[in-house]
Amino acid sequence: MSLDINIALDDFSGTDPIWVIAEEVFTAMVDGEPGFLRPWEGDQAELTDPMYAWVDVHGALPGRVLLTAERETVEHLSRALLAMGEDEVLSETDMADALGEVANVVGGNVKALVPDPGALTLPQVAHERPEIDAEGLMYELPLDWRGRMVVIGLWRLL
């Protein structure tokens, strides 16, 4: 999978920097240990009841970091982040906040790869895909978190 965007890749010695960021975020924030996140293998199935979380990076290369996952995945992700048991009540607000924070941390680290970055917007979360020009997709990384798909997309804001 190639990374066809204008970011500093020299320091990564061929390792996908978005994968590195995702692995760090999930290891540190979600799972507490590595090994539960891996690249998705096989075809990307259409997600059921998806949720979307994104942050925009302003600056010389304005872009959007968009996370997509099924609602059920977001529920598991939120429980892991919040260290909540299955019997504890998890609200829609908790889930939106948790997914938004993951997008925020991923997006903040992606911003550090962009030359002359500007401000990072606050995260937004929705059940509808945000309107964005389909031609702006620069890169997409489908991930397998505990058997569930999480997709990180990088979009150029046209």
Add this chain to the structure above:
Amino acid sequence: MRALVIDDSRTMRRIIAGTLQPLGFETLEAADGREALDILEAGTEVDLACIDWNMPVMNGLDFVTAVRENRTWRGVTLMMITTESEHSQIVRALAAGAHEYVIKPFTPDAIRDKLQLLGLVGLEESA
């Protein structure tokens, strides 16, 4: 010891509070810099403030600046915990008066190590 956790994400506030409490901190929470200043202005004594950068109403950098402009709060240790990882941003925060800077994502060990450097956590807590 009392810590004020300032982040617009409830998730992140809970993660940070959950890291600090086993280290012996009582934690208070604020969703933005203005809300945190309200807590300080009410006379609540705080030893440590953990501050996100990007927040609505009042961002973390403005909060740090406001705290440093008021001598009443000179005893408050300020630790930025943020996704802003560019060197220039770290320099700005430290120049404004932040004592330490942690980049998200972080591990509980990273927070504990910073607090040990600041003298807010003893070595016994690392056991």
